Amino acid sequence: MKNGEGTGLAQGSELLNLKIFDNETKETTSSLVRAALISAFEMGARIALMPFSLFPVSTELNEVIEDVVNKGMLLITSAGNEGSPVIKGSLAANDNVITAGASDQNGIPNVWSNYGSSVDFYVPSNLNVSENKKYENGTSYSAAFLAGVIADLLSKDGDIISKDDVMSRLAFACGLGAADLNNGITVNTAIEETLKVAEAVTDNIQDRVPLGADINEILSREETLNKSYAEFTGYNIVAEKDKNLK
Numbered sequence: 185m186k187n188g189e190g191t192g193l194a195q196g197s198e199l200l201n202l203k204i205f206d207n208e209t210k211e212t213t214s215s216l217v218r219a220a221l222i223s224a225f226e227m228g229a230r231i232a233l234m235p236f237s238l239f240p241v242s243t244e245l246n247e248v249i250e251d252v253v254n255k256g257m258l259l260i261t262s263a264g265n266e267g268s269p270v271i272k273g274s275l276a277a278n279d280n281v282i283t284a285g286a287s288d289q290n291g292i293p294n295v296w297s298n299y300g301s302s303v304d305f306y307v308p309s310n311l312n313v314s315e316n317k318k319y320e321n322g323t324s325y326s327a328a329f330l331a332g333v334i335a336d337l338l339s340k341d342g343d344i345i346s347k348d349d350v351m352s353r354l355a356f357a358c359g360l361g362a363a364d365l366n367n368g369i370t371v372n373t374a375i376e377e378t379l380k381v382a383e384a385v386t387d388n389i390q391d392r393v394p395l396g397a398d399i400n401e402i403l404s405r406e407e408t409l410n411k412s413y414a415e416f417t418g419y420n421i422v423a424e425k426d427k428n429l430k
Contacts (some may be wrong), residue, residue, distance in 0.1 A: 193332030196339060200229055205236075214242035217275075221245075221259075225252045230338055233331040234261040234281075235324035239274035246278065253280040256345040258338075260284060260331045262323035264298035277302040282334075282347055284327040297323055304351065305330055 202220040204212045217238060224232050232252075253259060263276050263285040270276045276283045276298065286297035286309035293299060293306045307326040337353055338344055344353060 193329070194335035194339070197332075197335045200224060200227060212236065212238065214238065214240075214245040218242070218245040218248050221248050221252055225255070225257055229257065231258045231260065231331055231335055233328060234259065234275065235327040236262065237264045237274065237276065239271050241273060241275050241278065249278060249280050253347070258282065258334060258344075258347070258350065260327050260334065262327040263303050265296050265322055266298055267296045268298055269300040270298050270302040280347065282330070282350060284323060284330045286321065286323045286326045294321070296321075297326075304347075305354075 202223060204216040204220050206212070217234065221232060249259060259281045261275050261278075261281050261283055263270055263283050264274075265286075270283065275281060279302075283302050283304050285299060285303040285306040286294045287306035288294055289308070289310070291306070294309065297303075297306065297309075305326075307330045309321050309323060309326040309329075333354075334344075334350055337350065341353065344350060
C-alpha cells in the first residue's frame with residue numbers, strides 16, 4: 185500500500201488480515217498461527233503470507249500446514265534476518281512452505297539474509313515505507329513481494345495449486361527451460377533489464393505453459409513500474425542454487 189492507494193503488485197487482490205501477535209510481548213505461538221491458517225482457509229484464502237519467524241513449530245501446526253497445502257493453499261514465509269542458515273524445525277524450513285530470502289538490486293543474497301536449502305527464492309527487500317524516503321529492509325518484505333508476484337500468477341492461471349506449480353511458472357517466466365530447473369532460477373538484473381527479459385520470453389512462456397502467466401502482467405505493468413520504482417530496488421528473483429525444483 186502507498187497512501188491507501190493500493191499501488192504495487194496484485195492490485196486486484198482482496199486482503200484478509202488475521203491478528204496473531206500479542207500486543208505486549210510482540211510474540212506469537214504455533215497454536216495461534218494454526219488457528220489463523222484454519223480460519224483463512226475456511227474463508228477461501230488462496231495465499232497465506234506469514235512474514236515472520238517461528239521456532240519451534242508444533243506437530244499440530246505442521247499437520248494443518250500439510251492439510252491446507254494439499255487442498256491447494258499456497259503458504260509464503262520469510263527466511264529470517266540473522267545471516268545464518270535456516271533453522272531445522274522452523275517455519276521457514278517446512279518443505280510445504282515457500283520461503284523467501286532477501287536480495288540486493290543485483291539479485292545477490294544480502295549478507296544478513298538467512299540462507300540454505302530451505303530458501304526457495306531471494307527477492308528484493310529494500311522498501312520505501314514513507315514519503316520521507318525512509319527505507320526498511322528485511323526478509324518479511326521479500327516474502328510480501330513474492331506473495332504479490334504469486335497472486336498475480338494466480339490471477340492469470342487458476343490451475344496453480346502447489347509450490348511446485350509456482351516454482352515451475354516462475355522458472356519459465358525467467359526464461360528457463362525444464363532442463364534448467366535443477367540449477368535454480370536467477371535473474372540478476374534491476375527493473376529495466378528484467379523488463380527486457382520479460383518482453384523477450386513472454387511468447388515463449390505462453391507457447392510452453394498452457395494457461396501460463398503473462399510475465400508482462402506480473403512484472404511490467406506500466407502503472408506499477410511508475411508508482412513502485414522507489415519502493416523496490418529491483419524485480420529480481422533468485423532461487424537457491426542446486427535445489428531440486430522438480
